[in-house]
Amino acid sequence: MTLEASKTADLTQLALPFAPSDDISFSSFVGETNLKAAQILERQVRSGQDGFIYLAGPEGSGKTHLAMSALNVYEELGLSAAYLSLPSLLQAAGADLSGAYDAFKHYDALVIEDVKQVLPSQNFETLLFNLFNELKVSMKQMLVTSSCSVSQLNLSLPDLASRYRSGLSLRLSAMCDHEKQEVLSALARTRGLDLSAEVTAYIIRRSGRDLGALLKILNDLDKACWIHKQKQKLSIPFVKKTLAW
DSSP, X not given: OOHHHHHHHHHTTOOOSSOTTSOOSSTTOOOSTTHHHHHHXXXXXXXXXXXXXXXXXXXXXXXXXXXXXXXXXXXXXXXXXXXXXXXHHHHHHTTOXXXXXXXXXXXXXXXXXXXGGTOSOHHHHHHHHHHHHHHHHHTOEEEEEESSOSGGGOOSOXXXXXXXXXXXXXXXOOOOHHHHHHHHHHHHHHTTOBOOHHHHHXXXXXXXXXXXXXXXXXXXXXXXXXXXXXXXXXXXXXXXXXXXX
């Protein structure tokens, strides 16, 4: 295997944001605030039609959950699908993106997350522009997520902006605390954990309410249960001790 081939293989092995055991699907998406957007996204993904989807929303609105749900549906439809976190790609490849296009151009469906975190950037914009063109030529599917609208990306490549405006655009809103409690409880149940409303409310008050941080806390509590052979129903004292609060 050549050095370039080895580099390409490494890029396709970038870590996914959730553990495989998590129940990430459209049916497990919780919250009335973004339910309509989630339903529209699922219909579009399940239609099997080629096209581009731009999903925008603030941190903790459920973008990654929906992105992973879409990835699962693409695979259910028999498509070769890949998930690409641009911040992870930046960390893995730095400014040298020479192998990234070859690594991802052959997939039938691409889920690309967090474009705002690496843009504006000439190298990344060129990569995304080329991948989009490959999508159109080969009649493939692409889902891109961002924390902001296309106009707020401040792209230096006008053609990329116009292409990103050409597809389905969906906007998510921030979840309220009650919805975050529902998400936390639902994901806890998939791990066999029982979090009461009192415990989930306590966790959200202490954690800063960021959904990504809440999921990390859930991972920590799950591991602690295995280590200490804690009963499935978690108490506030156990949470305090585990998280050093």
